[in-house]
Amino acid sequence: MQPSSSDDQGTNGIRRRRFLGAGAVTLGAAGAVATGQLLTGNASASVGGSTATAGAGTSVSGSVFKLGVASGDPLPNAIVLWTRVVPANPGSSGILPPSVAVTWELASDSGFTKILKSGTVNATAGLGYSVHVDVTGLSPATDYWYRFKALDRTSRTGRTRTAPAAGSSPEKLRIALASCQNWAHGYFTVYQDMRAQQPDLVLFVGDYIYESPAYSNRVRRHEGPGSPVTLAQYRARHEQYGTDPDLQAMRAAAPFVVVFDDHEVEQDWAGDVADDPVAEPTAKFLARRAAAFQAYYEHMPIRLAQKPSGPDVQMYRKLDFGTLARLHVLDTRQYRDDQATTQEGAMKAGRVIMGDTQRDWLVDSMRTSGRQWNLVASQVMMAETDLLAGVGKEWFYDAWDGYQVERNALLADFKDLRNPVVLSGDRHRTIVSDLKLDYSDPDSTVVGAEFVGTSISSNGDEDLEAFAAEWAPLLADNPHWKMIDARRGYLLLDISADGIEARLRTISTVVTRDGTTSTAATFRVADGVPGVSMVGAQTGPSQSASADDSASPTDSADSTNPTDSTDSATPADTESSAPGESASPSATEPAGDASSDVPAGASTDVPVSATTDDATSTL
Helix, strand or coil: CCCCCCCCCCCCCCCCCCCCCCCEEEEECCCCCCCCEEEECCCCECCCCCCCCCCCCCCCCECCCCCCCEEEEECCCCCEEEEEECCCCCCCCCCCEEEEEEEEEECCCCCCEEEEEEEEEEEHHHCEEEEEEEECCCCCCCCEEEEEEEECCCCEEEEEECCCCCCCCCCCCEEEECCCCCCCCCCHHHHHHHHHHHCCCCCCCCCCCCCCCCCCCCHHHHCCCCCCHHHHHHHHHHHHCCCHHHHHHHHHHCCCEECCCCCCCCCCCCCCCCCCCCCCHHHHHHHHHHHHHHHHHHCCCCCCHHCCCCCCCCCEEEEEECCCCCEEEEECCCCCCCCCCCHHHCCCCCCCCCCCHHHHHHHHHHHHCCCEEEEEECCCCCCCCCCCCCCCCCCCCCCCHHHHHHHHHHHHHHCCCCEEEEEEECCCCEEEEEEEECCCCCCEEEEEEEECCCCCCCCCCCCHHHHHHHHHHHHHHHCCEEEECCCCCEEEEECCEEEEEEEEEEEECCCCCCEEEEEEEEEECCCCCCCCEEECCCCCCCCCECCCCCCCCCCCCEECCHHCCCCCCCHHCCEEEECCCCCCCCCCCCCCCCCCCCCCCCCCCCCCCCCCCCCCCCC
């Protein structure tokens, strides 16, 4: 779509996201179409690696702790433990007493033979009977196991790990980068493989739930009469997602670091502006945002500091991992200006996606961190996406491209900072690229690297030939990209003193539960050398690049197939019943058509010439 001459807010005040459609590009051969990758440079593929099975997930019980357990935001001496007591009727809090006593226990072993810390907290109706325990006085870089008890029931067992000590030099930090899990578009099966890789933490950078209404032609159906607006409706949507056995098993296996993007509230919201500000004026939208923020807090393992106050919440924060890395978690939604609709608007001075306070905090923290790696978790893509083949440019205005002046100023700061690496989501694509000082100059200085992770399930299984046809013509206009890939999955990053080794783990299908996961590509960022390089790429549907030869058995697992694996959970992993009471497994929904989130005939506003197999899916 060519830029229009209208003002930067549009003539009717309504912005629509410019999003990546499904499509497919060629690597120069049929193998690229089969794998769904687009490489902009040369890459050599090494094939091999042993096979390791992953657990198939654990069925959840029908009451009390049916949403499982989780931990998050690890510090050297503290960790947040989470659960939620859920009544029998999803979304309802009226059948429990105003307060429920919940006991928590933290042990040094999975059998709880040595309980190190314990206590009792009151889960109240006002916070949806959620429990957030910030356990302090712990040892650095240590594994712990935890569980909850309430109403004569015991939760499954969770495992967590504290961060390394402040002055220590850990050998490696393993982060799994995830985003965009749409219940309706597919199963969350890839979490089985993620669990087998045993990450130190899972970094989830947004779109944990989707607010789209229910349609019948889906893999799974969203519950409820429409899009959530009230607190009860957002709670019910979180509850539905929380019953997914693979997500629940992953949350119980490693600490999460989370932040919202747009779909936790509403597609494309910006600051205090709704996607459709005419239908949803500011006061009405802020009431909805307050409900969404509270439901998000109630379901996430985050600290009291991240508890919202009405429609406001402090989500940007930092976490340190010894001298190795500092992780900065951004909030690119709450403080941004409304999206531009033209190039002129995107380049307008003063437009912000972070806001001055957050930007100053980020730059100061990176300058003074003293850590080897400055990691930045950004919900939306920072590197440029030029959608216009040939002369001229066209951008996605919902991403950092829509806030050119602030983005370019930050990249100028990156030039003088140590090892800046951005970890993003949103695009339902894996896009690995160099961060450049000036994207109008192909020879501009490289100042950092960015890994944009694909989705867990959003967009479902795409038409890879269409993907290649759409994006191959644009590769020359985006020379900073090292690869774009259309498959579902996640990125696994091993961070060490001399570099970051990243593996793209993709799953063959999300529309059934029998997808096979393999390493599609590997990348490396070297210490002190800005930018990222391709190490290896899958050359065909049955081949994949493996990790380096020094990897552990789980490191080198080339492929996992859920249908061939057995549940690795111990009896302590599942909620146990009181004497005489049995736990009923959750029902699974039949597979269906993985089509769009918009009814037939609705406008899709896709800003590129090709349509998609799921053209109306939203990011």
